[in-house]
Amino acid sequence: MTQTPDILCIGSVLWDIIGRARLHMRAGSDVPGRIERLPGGVAMNIAMTLTRFGRRPAVLTAIGRDREGEELVRAAELLGIDCSFAYRSEDLPTDSYLAIEGANGLIAAIADAHSLERAGEKILRPLEDGRLGRPGAPWRGPVALDGNLTQALLAEIAASPLFAEADLRVAPASPGKAERLAPLLAHPRATLYLNLEEAGILCQAEFATAAEAAEGLIARGARHVLVTDGGRAAADGAAEPGAGPRVIEAAPPAVLVTRVTGAGDTFMAAHLVAEAAGAPRAEALTQALAAAARYVSGDLAL
The missing domain is CATH 3.40.1190.20 (Ribokinase)
Incomplete structure (x- = not known):
């Protein structure tokens, strides 16, 4: 993609594996349903919604160069999401999220965003190397930021001059990660x-x-x-x-x-x-x- 993005989505871009049943469930339930794999993650979900509103989002995230990562990038770009600024790691696998949903809502979920956490500040390089911004000329548009980043990186973002002119929109990835937003x-x-x-x-x-x-x-x-x-x-x-x-x-x-x-x-x-x-x-x-x-x-x- 060559167009300048009009919003940056920083955080998790991964595969959602979602099992859904039309029955009420509890711990230990074993019921029929459907299992599907979809592009997901907080940053990705926000970006997908933005494209349906005609926006041009780009994601700053970590995506592996494994088969799952290549498939995820292709799927995202078909949806109109710019992945050209993502940190692509040879060593880190593509992250994933597993959830079980019943008629009574979310039953359980496990988020494996370890690659995003390990990549750390590397995902922010486009904001300082001139591609999306640089010291003295920071990104001035909106930024959707998610709590899958480590608290240390979120604290760094809160104090960074690279975000001094940005319109920051911040959400935790889950209740278990809400405390990470304290610096913001x-x-x-x-x-x-x-x-x-x-x-x-x-x-x-x-x-x-x-x-x-x-x-x-x-x-x-x-x-x-x-x-x-x-x-x-x-x-x-x-x-x-x-x-x-x-x-x-x-x-x-x-x-x-x-x-x-x-x-x-x-x-x-x-x-x-x-x-x-x-x-x-x-x-x-x-x-x-x-x-x-x-x-x-x-x-x-x-």
Whole structure:
């Protein structure tokens, strides 16, 4: 691809192996269903959603030069995602994610993002070698950043002049990695996307609602946060004067849930696009919830 990307997605790009059953499941369940392999990872899911909105995303990630990596790059580029800036390792295997979903939601998942973690700052080289930016002339566009990066690298990004002019959009990869975002919590150019559990972990508190969580995050120094809570009301919290009410809420559309993996990433991408188009906070929140609802219902039309 030769076009300059209009957004960078930094983080996990891997193969999702998802087993789905239409029955309720519990630990030890053995039921019929479907198993599929799809391009996935937080950065990849966000990039895929962005292409459906007509955007040109590029991924900064680690992808192996193994067969799985070559197949993943081909699949991503067919979707309109620029992989030319990815760190391609001869030694590290391509990462993967394994999840089991039932009619009652996500049952269990294992994320193997060890290659991304081991690659570390190597994935950021295009931001300093002149391809996407350089010292003194940093990247000025939006950046979707995911919590599969190590806490050390996220802390480095939080303080790096290479990101001083970027519009940072940050999400944890899972509740288990929410604490990694602590260095970015009070970043003056960061918008954080969290679910209710992740917000509680990051604040080391328990919240009953998304609105309460948004208030708690703003109190801890966050500039702008979006908090979701499954089928319950989501919240947008903003600390900046002139942004309107400190916290606003909206309920997601009621839909039949057919999948859950990737829903939060779709919400984040849709919200980013809505804000970039100039949508007010309430409208951007509503549009993002509608896109996520369409995704979990199995309808990809945006």
